[in-house]
Amino acid sequence: MESLPKFILGLAACFGLPAFALVLKPYAEERARQPIPYSSADTHPDLGMEVDTEFYERPDLKGVVYPAATVGSKSRGQKVYARLGCAQCHTQIIRVSANGVDQFKKGWGADQTAKGLTETRESTPWDYLGEDFAMIGQRRIGPDLANAGYRFKSEAELHQYLFAPKSVRAWSNHPSFHSLYDEVEIEGQPRVDGVKNAGIPDGKQVVPTSDAKALAEYLLALRRDLPLPISISGKTVAEKKAAAK
Amino acid sequence: MRNAGRDNFFRIPLVKFFTSEYLRSNDGVQTVLCDPVFVIFTVKFAISSTTMSQEATLPPRPNLSTPEDVIQRAAIDKTTRLPVLFFFTSAAAWLIVATLLGLLSSIKAFAPNFLDWEWTNFGRTQPAFINALVYGWAMQAGFGVMIWIMARLCRTELKNPITVVVAGHFWNLGVLVGVAGILGGYGTAAKWLEMPPVAWPILLTAYLLITVWMVIMFQARRKGEVFISQWYLLAACFTFPWMYLIANVIINTLKGTGVMGPAIASWYAGNLTFLWFAPVALGAAYYIIPKITGQAIYSYQLAKLAFWTLLALGGWTGMQELLGGPLPRWMPAISGGAQILLLVPVIAVAVNHFNTVRGNHNLVQYSATLRFTFFGAIGYSISCCIMALLTTASVGRFAQFSYAQDAAHFFAIYMFFSMVMFGAIYFIVPRVTGCEWVSGSRIRFHFWFSAYGSVAIGMLLLASGLWYGASIDEWNRDMQATITFGQGFRTGTAVAWMLVLVANLSFFSHLALMVMNKGRKAGAPTMIQDPEPEVDHAELVMTHEGAETA
Numbered sequence: 001m002e003s004l005p006k007f008i009l010g011l012a013a014c015f016g017l018p019a020f021a022l023v024l025k026p027y028a029e030e031r032a033r034q035p036i037p038y039s040s041a042d043t044h045p046d047l048g049m050e051v052d053t054e055f056y057e058r059p060d061l062k063g064v065v066y067p068a069a070t071v072g073s074k075s076r077g078q079k080v081y082a083r084l085g086c087a088q089c090h091t092q093i094i095r096v097s098a099n100g101v102d103q104f105k106k107g108w109g110a111d112q113t114a115k116g117l118t119e120t121r122e123s124t125p126w127d128y129l130g131e132d133f134a135m136i137g138q139r140r141i142g143p144d145l146a147n148a149g150y151r152f153k154s155e156a157e158l159h160q161y162l163f164a165p166k167s168v169r170a171w172s173n174h175p176s177f178h179s180l181y182d183e184v185e186i187e188g189q190p191r192v193d194g195v196k197n198a199g200i201p202d203g204k205q206v207v208p209t210s211d212a213k214a215l216a217e218y219l220l221a222l223r224r225d226l227p228l229p230i231s232i233s234g235k236t237v238a239e240k241k242a243a244a245k
Numbered sequence: 246m247r248n249a250g251r252d253n254f255f256r257i258p259l260v261k262f263f264t265s266e267y268l269r270s271n272d273g274v275q276t277v278l279c280d281p282v283f284v285i286f287t288v289k290f291a292i293s294s295t296t297m298s299q300e301a302t303l304p305p306r307p308n309l310s311t312p313e314d315v316i317q318r319a320a321i322d323k324t325t326r327l328p329v330l331f332f333f334t335s336a337a338a339w340l341i342v343a344t345l346l347g348l349l350s351s352i353k354a355f356a357p358n359f360l361d362w363e364w365t366n367f368g369r370t371q372p373a374f375i376n377a378l379v380y381g382w383a384m385q386a387g388f389g390v391m392i393w394i395m396a397r398l399c400r401t402e403l404k405n406p407i408t409v410v411v412a413g414h415f416w417n418l419g420v421l422v423g424v425a426g427i428l429g430g431y432g433t434a435a436k437w438l439e440m441p442p443v444a445w446p447i448l449l450t451a452y453l454l455i456t457v458w459m460v461i462m463f464q465a466r467r468k469g470e471v472f473i474s475q476w477y478l479l480a481a482c483f484t485f486p487w488m489y490l491i492a493n494v495i496i497n498t499l500k501g502t503g504v505m506g507p508a509i510a511s512w513y514a515g516n517l518t519f520l521w522f523a524p525v526a527l528g529a530a531y532y533i534i535p536k537i538t539g540q541a542i543y544s545y546q547l548a549k550l551a552f553w554t555l556l557a558l559g560g561w562t563g564m565q566e567l568l569g570g571p572l573p574r575w576m577p578a579i580s581g582g583a584q585i586l587l588l589v590p591v592i593a594v595a596v597n598h599f600n601t602v603r604g605n606h607n608l609v610q611y612s613a614t615l616r617f618t619f620f621g622a623i624g625y626s627i628s629c630c631i632m633a634l635l636t637t638a639s640v641g642r643f644a645q646f647s648y649a650q651d652a653a654h655f656f657a658i659y660m661f662f663s664m665v666m667f668g669a670i671y672f673i674v675p676r677v678t679g680c681e682w683v684s685g686s687r688i689r690f691h692f693w694f695s696a697y698g699s700v701a702i703g704m705l706l707l708a709s710g711l712w713y714g715a716s717i718d719e720w721n722r723d724m725q726a727t728i729t730f731g732q733g734f735r736t737g738t739a740v741a742w743m744l745v746l747v748a749n750l751s752f753f754s755h756l757a758l759m760v761m762n763k764g765r766k767a768g769a770p771t772m773i774q775d776p777e778p779e780v781d782h783a784e785l786v787m788t789h790e791g792a793e794t795a
Contacts, residue, residue: 018560085368099569
């Protein structure tokens with residue numbers, strides 16, 4: 001290690017190998033990833049196996065492709081989510097049960113009244129397919145939002161929480177996002193999308209901006225609970241039979 | 246220029262042997278290592294030094310310091326003066342900004358209605374804080390230290406200080422745009438890359454313009470042994486552009502990353518820690534510890550081993566943050582494995598540093614530089630042990646996505662990197678300004694408040710993270726119980742941030758006095774405590790006119 005070229009060569013080897021194996025190649029694979037069609041007997045290019053129609057013949061999944069193409073508003077909502085810094089405190093990831101209780105955590109899946117028996121499917125790359133940047137998040141200070149769409153009963157409830165979180169839960173540490181909402185005078189009939197219990201004087205009303213609506217739409221669309229052939233908790237029948245043997 | 250008073254410090258035998266006269270002769274370590282007889286003698290001496298009594302006497306070394314050396318060193322310092330002081334002052338200013346943002350974000354974490362503006366929310370102040378700390382303070386302090394040490398060890402003048410300062414302004418512009426962009430709501434969600442996409446080309450260009458001079462200096466170096474510090478600093482010059490370019494091009498330009506986005510961001514954060522922060526701080530520590538203690542590096546072989554293992558393993562770290570997530574299982578696993586294997590270079594460095602200071606531990610009482618550097622060196626071992634611990638599956642399930650990760654990063658950036666940088670700044674600034682630090686008690690104040698504050702913040706984050714993660718990891722525990730109990734930790738963190746804020750304000754004002762040429766003009770280096778006996782092992786300060794102020 002006495003000459004600069006040799007040193008740079010050593011450095012390039014040290015850095016190039018992980019950069020290729022951990023970043024460049026997996027990224028290229030991620031870009032080539034295809035959605036999974038349900039009810040298809042074709043061999044899926046990514047999975048390398050036949051999608052088992054027996055397991056997936058749920059009437060609601062006929063002809064569905066997972067994930068469905070993202071609508072424009074969803075990605076706009078995600079941009080709002082990113083710039084507000086939601087990902088600093090909220091994750092969107094269900095880890096496998098070896099690495100945490102996420103799959104059985106109360107209220108983190110479709111079943112909000114889970115008794116510790118219902119299993120939520122763990123996150124797969126398909127859950128974030130096509131997103132510019134998956135909002136897996138940096139911290140889990142608030143609850144996980146991978147399946148937030150199941151948690152909120154209505155858009156109105158969500159808006160109330162985003163504008164005045166302490167009116168919903170007094171102990172909440174959630175910040176209130178005033179800039180997403182406009183305070184307007186009520187003229188005639190109050191608007192139907194006005195936020196309830198906003199804690200502002202009579203004769204006025206808090207209404208969501210288009211950003212708030214996009215964010216709410218995004219959050220309510222977060223439902224990543226469909227069974228997938230790749231997931232451990234969504235094994236194909238053939239695999240389950242093989243495991244049982 | 247020796248006087249009777251200075252002879253007091255020859256009472257310590259090791260110092261007597263490696264007298265500052267000898268070290269001053271030829272840039273210290275360089276001389277020590279260039280002389281094979283001396284190397285053999287040093288190794289023998291290092292082994293026997295533990296049993297040697299304090300009374301042992303050794304033959305005085307001849308004064309090898311030629312007037313040419315003194316003049317050359319003064320000439321080198323003269324060329325590096327402007328960029329080094331520019332980077333140190335702007336870094337210290339960004340450190341104040343980062344500390345304020347850190348304090349604000351830690352308050353917002355338990356009192357969301359405090360200063361209720363959109364830009365003060367935790368979701369913005371937290372990334373703004375980490376970006377100001379990493380790019381504003383840490384990397385700029387690193388630039389200053391890199392330039393100065395590289396120039397001194399290569400014994401070359403910095404050819405074009407003005408270009409470096411101009412590039413430094415662009416770097417500051419990039420950081421300003423980035424941090425303001427995050428606060429203004431234009432940030433992204435990528436860890437440590439939250440700056441709006443417009444910032445990264447500015448930063449990358451500025452970085453290349455700053456570091457290219459270090460490579461040029463290295464190429465123009467005086468022939469002879471290349472020191473481990475130089476390799477560390479040179480490696481840091483090259484690693485950052487690669488990882489920063491790859492991460493930013495993929496995340497901000499190509500997009501469509503899906504699940505690989507957060508994985509690449511985590512990889513980048515791990516790489517920045519182990520392939521930039523660690524090399525720069527270790528390069529500084531390998532320069533400063535032998536300088537102050539007057540002993541050669543304990544084992545050069547060990548140092549080289551630690552260097553290459555660090556570089557070979559550092560690039561694999563980071564992705565363990567997505568353990569159990571939607572990545573192929575081998576990716577977080579290999580990152581976690583690399584993180585644990587990194588303990589090998591960490592232990593090697595710790596052994597090397599410990600043995601280099603060995604017999605001179607009392608110097609930590611007096612020398613500000615050594616005290617900060619040694620604290621930082623210990624911080625390196627501690628932060629890497631914590632990172633390895635958080636990687637294991639049994640602890641990781643609680644530590645993942647919790648404040649414990651922040652604790653590990655905070656330990657690495659603050660307790661390790663920043664403390665070493667403080668030490669280096671206390672060493673370098675008197676040499677480039679030609680005046681001594683105003684007050685030892687102020688340095689002592691800075692040290693203790695930084696040390697207590699940073700350890701307290703790190704420990705509180707770690708404890709709260711693990712507790713919080715364990716609380717969330719119970720399937721039927723309500724968020725209410727988790728959040729209300731966590732409030733206490735948050736409050737404690739905010740109080741500890743105030744300690745760090747006070748320390749950094751003191752540091753900034755002290756540095757400002759030095760830069761404005763208001764330091765002490767004469768006398769021995771400023772000690773943290775009045776030494777008894779009077780010790781002065783560091784090389785004497787040279788004013789840029791070339792005279793010694795001893």
